[in-house]
Amino acid sequence: MTKRGVGTLAGGLLVSWLMSGCGADPAQQPVESQARALTEEPAPQRLPVLESLEFVPSDKTSSATPGLLRAKLAEGERAELLQLTGDDGKELTLRDDGLNGDEKAGDGLFSGFGVVNLDEHLKTQERIASFQMQSADPLTFATIDDRVLVKETPLVPLSPDIFVPGQTIPLTPVGISQAVAPNKSLIITDPSVVGDPTRTWNPCTGTGNPNGVWTFKHLMTEMANTAATPPAFTDRWLKQWLTTQTVNGRSVPARTNMATQILNAWPRLSTGELDLDRSPFKLVAIINRLDLGRGKGGPYGTSGAGELRFVFTVMNSTTCVRPYNSFEVIFEFGVPRTDCFQVKAWAQSWLGLSNSSLILGSAAYNSQLESLTEPVVLRNAAPSKPNGSAINQVRTNEVLLASPWEMREFRIFSTAANPREFTTTSVPGYLSEHVTVRTPFDMFNNTPTLTSFLANPANNAAILAGTHDVPLDYGVTTNFLGAWPQMPTTGFFWNAPNLSTVPNGINVRHKFSLNTCNGCHARETNTGFTHVGPTGALSPFLATGMSNPLTPYNVTDPVSGTVRSFYEIRDRAQTLDSTANQSCLIRRLDRPLLSSH
Incomplete structure (x- = not known):
């Protein structure tokens, strides 16, 4: 200027x-x-x-x-x-x-x-x-x-x-990524944190605190609130895999191994209810996704605080040899802070975890982390949302129940919601299967319908700008937005015939595929189905920047051969430092991040 x-x-x-x-x-x-x-x-x-x-x-x-x-x-x-x-x-x-x-x-x-x-x-x-x-x-x-x-x-x-x-x-705008310790302020997988015996429960060894603030039981109990007993709330959620569900007019096939692999093996109380004290879910990561709030929020350009996420894996409580590599649950809470001043204070607290004097996994560190997580997960943290819970969605990523790998998304159903977005068996106050954001039904991959969607001028421009959505229906095609994206191989990606007829076709295809659930977890990022594995190991897409955020992660486009350099952790670190240290006015220069992953 x-x-x-x-x-x-x-x-x-x-x-x-x-x-x-x-x-x-x-x-x-x-x-x-x-x-x-x-x-x-x-x-x-x-x-x-x-x-x-x-x-x-x-x-x-x-x-x-x-x-x-x-x-x-x-x-x-x-x-x-x-x-x-x-x-x-x-x-x-x-x-x-x-x-x-x-x-x-x-x-x-x-x-x-x-x-x-x-x-x-x-x-x-x-x-x-x-x-x-x-x-x-x-x-x-x-x-x-x-x-x-x-x-x-x-x-x-x-x-x-x-x-x-x-x-x-x-x-x-100023954001100094070097000021952030990613393993302390962004993606926390250290055993001394996710295995803290006062805050977590280990279903394999039967040790820890079953009522700890980072346990599966605590999150489900607070999410259920008074809508249902926590065991009933959990049981109804898991039983949705046992029968075919209908979401957005199409059938989502049952995966009946849910009974043998999880529900039947789960210890029960004398009443027959699930014993949440002995849940098979073990915490493997706590994740700060402040970056998802960038450019969102209040009416004058303030930014939201993004999401707080917890990743759990199912453990084999009988053999305890290793975690099942194939059933993960991600709790994704919308951080209920609205104006820029609140968000700035939130960011400063997360950045404070990077302080060199605060030892990762120490009593002081874990206590400070708890002070950040607990106000978000407690009941009535977001009074206007269903059950008063701040949860946005619960996602699963698994191959335990059947092959191939499959992802599902669940939200708390409310009668105010569009019923087409949920399974037809939804009951208010319970987690119910939901359409998967920005991901059509897999049947539309490599079809003229997808080519038409990508070429549509409004969609084309929105995809390039990162602001697009995938509607329930597209034109004369009904039931377009999907509900159970699968990943047959790590080479899976979204493509369309006659891509040369699509304006900016190479980039539009990539951006669309990257923002789908199964594209993001497979070929578009060269990922082996999970970004955070059952032992806490990170995909190269994330791990590359954890030790040095300035290191690029290079991926070759599966269609064009173009090499793209991703800086996922650098982006998250820079956003955290910028949010914590910049004035609210200067943060109006933030470029919105409208990703759902």
């Missing part, structure tokens, strides 16, 4: 604004307290992506410096007005019509008045300089789209000399 000083028009408007206390700006809204009770995260919004943001202060540097803001939209983005939230928590509007603070109509720069925490921005520059001194390589900020590096921008600290009234100050 071209740097400009404050001209006559802008200078006059600044004086007027300062004297009138915002004049014609929209009514200001108070900052919501960080101690506010947690509520359900609002539905995601697709906000215009910004290319750049800059600020011309009208006063000396402080935690609440007033001045003129300018923003430029990213290429291809359109907007009449830009709604942002200043660092004082108040709504502000940037315009490009020459009114109410805008410098010049139609110049492509949206401008208006707001408040910026320049103290924080200045400290960020000091932090960049400090990390640069410790790093052997130059610091950069990565722009990543669908896990692929688009560009790198050098992170060079701004001179303190420009932090003066009337000088243009770039407000640039």
